[in-house]
Amino acid sequence: MIDSINPTAKTVGILLGSLILGLTFQWEVNLTITLLGLIFVTTSKRAAPERLLKIMVPILFVSISYFFTGWIFSSEQALFSSSQTDLILPSGRDLINGLNLGSRVLAFAMLGISYSLTTDSKELIASFIQQARMPMKMGYAIFTAVNLTSLIRREYDNSKLALQVRNIPVKPFDSKPLFTMMVRMIRWSERLSLAMESKGFNEDRVMQLKMTVKPMDIVFMVGLPIAIALLGFVVF
Amino acid sequence: MNRKPLTLRDYLLMSLIAVVFGIVFLLAVYAGAALTTVLTPLGLGVLGYEPFYGIWYMAAIITTYLIRKPIVGIVTEVIAALIEVLLGNMFGVMVLISAFIQGVGVEIPFALTKYKNYSYKVTMLSALSATILSFIWTGFRSNYLAMDWRIVLAIFVIRLLSALFFTGYVSKVICDKLDDAGVLNHNLKASEAID
Numbered sequence: 001m002i003d004s005i006n007p008t009a010k011t012v013g014i015l016l017g018s019l020i021l022g023l024t025f026q027w028e029v030n031l032t033i034t035l036l037g038l039i040f041v042t043t044s045k046r047a048a049p050e051r052l053l054k055i056m057v058p059i060l061f062v063s064i065s066y067f068f069t070g071w072i073f074s075s076e077q078a079l080f081s082s083s084q085t086d087l088i089l090p091s092g093r094d095l096i097n098g099l100n101l102g103s104r105v106l107a108f109a110m111l112g113i114s115y116s117l118t119t120d121s122k123e124l125i126a127s128f129i130q131q132a133r134m135p136m137k138m139g140y141a142i143f144t145a146v147n148l149t150s151l152i153r154r155e156y157d158n159s160k161l162a163l164q165v166r167n168i169p170v171k172p173f174d175s176k177p178l179f180t181m182m183v184r185m186i187r188w189s190e191r192l193s194l195a196m197e198s199k200g201f202n203e204d205r206v207m208q209l210k211m212t213v214k215p216m217d218i219v220f221m222v223g224l225p226i227a228i229a230l231l232g233f234v235v236f
Numbered sequence: 237m238n239r240k241p242l243t244l245r246d247y248l249l250m251s252l253i254a255v256v257f258g259i260v261f262l263l264a265v266y267a268g269a270a271l272t273t274v275l276t277p278l279g280l281g282v283l284g285y286e287p288f289y290g291i292w293y294m295a296a297i298i299t300t301y302l303i304r305k306p307i308v309g310i311v312t313e314v315i316a317a318l319i320e321v322l323l324g325n326m327f328g329v330m331v332l333i334s335a336f337i338q339g340v341g342v343e344i345p346f347a348l349t350k351y352k353n354y355s356y357k358v359t360m361l362s363a364l365s366a367t368i369l370s371f372i373w374t375g376f377r378s379n380y381l382a383m384d385w386r387i388v389l390a391i392f393v394i395r396l397l398s399a400l401f402f403t404g405y406v407s408k409v410i411c412d413k414l415d416d417a418g419v420l421n422h423n424l425k426a427s428e429a430i431d
Binding site: 066101140172 | 242243244245246247248249250251252253254255256258259260263264265267269272273275276277278279280281282284291298302311315318319321322323324325326327328329330331332333376377378379381382383384385386387402406409410413414417419420
C-alpha cells in the first residue's frame with residue numbers, strides 16, 4: 001500500500017508524524033509505531049528482506065545503547081515523570097526510562113525505514129520537482145551524484161592508493177585524499193555542467209515521469225500524523 | 237554579497253561533495269559503531285558517534301567557501317540528506333530536518349559577515365553554531381531530558397570538540413589548500429577575503 005503513495009505526500013506525512021512522535025514519551029506509543037512501520041515495510045514490494053535485516057542490525061544496536069543509557073543514567077525529571085504513572089515499582093523506574101528512550105529510537109527508525117526503503121529514487125526526485133517545486137537543476141544534480149556514487153567511491157580509494165604508492169601514509173580520517181577528491185569534484189562539476197547544458201538541459205525541461213496526487217495520498221499525509229497524535233495523547 | 241542564483245555547476249558541486257563526505261561519514265559510522273559497542277555495557281553508548289559528528293558539517297562549510305553564495309550551506313546539507321535517503325538511510329525523512337538545521341547552523345556566521353569573511357574565526361563560529369542547533373534538535377529527538385545531565389553535557393562537549401576540529405579546522409585547511417592550488421574560480425580571492 002505504501003509503495004503507491006505519492007513521495008511528496010509520504011514525505012510530509014512521515015515528517016509530521018515523526019515530529020508529533022517526538023512530543024510523546026511513552027514506550028507503548030513507540031512500540032505501536034514500530035509495529036506500524038514493520039507492517040509498512042513487510043507489505044511493501046520494494047523493501048527487500050535482506051536489506052531490511054541489514055539495516056535493522058545497527059538500529060537495534062543504537063536502540064539498545066539508548067536503553068542502557070536511560071536505565072543507568074536516568075535524569076531526576078525522568079524518574080519523577082515515570083512515578084506519575086501507576087505501572088511500576090520504584091526500583092523499575094530506571095528500567096522504564098530506558099525502555100522509553102530505546103523504543104523511541106526504534107520508532108523513529110522504523111518510520112524512517114518505511115520511508116527510505118519503500119520510495120523509488122526517480123519518483124521521489126520527480127515528485128519533489130513537480131509537487132514541491134524543487135529546482136530542476138537541483139533534482140538532476142542529485143540524480144547525477146547518486147549515479148556517480150560508486151565511481152566517486154572508487155576514485156576516493158584510488159586517491160588513497162596514489163598517496164600510498166608514493167610512500168605517504170594515509171590515516172583513516174586523513175585530509176590528503178579529501179583534498180585530492182575536492183579538486184576532482186570541482187573539475188567534474190565544471191565538465192558535467194558543460195556536458196549537460198550542451199545537451200540542452202534547462203529549467204523548462206519536460207519530465208517523462210509524471211507524478212500525481214491522489215485522494216489516498218492526502219489521506220495518508222493527514223491521517224498518519226493524526227493517528228500518531230491520537231495514540232500519543234488520547235489512547236495511551 | 238554574491239546574489240547571483242545558483243547555477244547547475246553549483247548544484248553539481250554541492251551534490252558531488254556531499255557524496256564524497258557521505259563516503260567519509262560511512263567510515264565514521266563504522267568507527268562509531270565500534271565505539272558504541274565498547275561503551276554500551278557502561279551505559280555510555282550514546283556517546284559512540286559523537287566524536288565524528290563534525291564530519292557531517294564539513295560538506296556545508298566547504299561548499300560555502302567554494303561557491304560563496306547565500307544558502308549554499310543549507311542546500312548542500314539538504315542535498316546530502318536526500319542522497320542519504322535515496323541510498324537507504326535508516327532515519328529516513330528525519331535526516332532532512334537534521335540537515336536543514338545543521339545547514340542553518342553552518343550558515344549563520346557566514347551570513348553575519350555577508351559572506352565576505354572566510355577566516356578561522358568564522359569557521360570556528362560556524363562549527364559552534366552548528367553544534368548548538370544540532371544539539372537542540374537531537375535533544376528533542378532523543379529526549380535528553382530523560383538522561384543524567386552529566387551525560388548530556390558530555391554529548392555537547394564531545395560534539396563541540398569534534399565540530400571545532402573537523403568543521404572549523406580541517407575544512408578550513410582543505411579550502412585554503414584548494415585556494416593555493418588555484419582551482420577555485422569564484423569572484424573573490426580567498427586571500428583577499430580573510431581579514
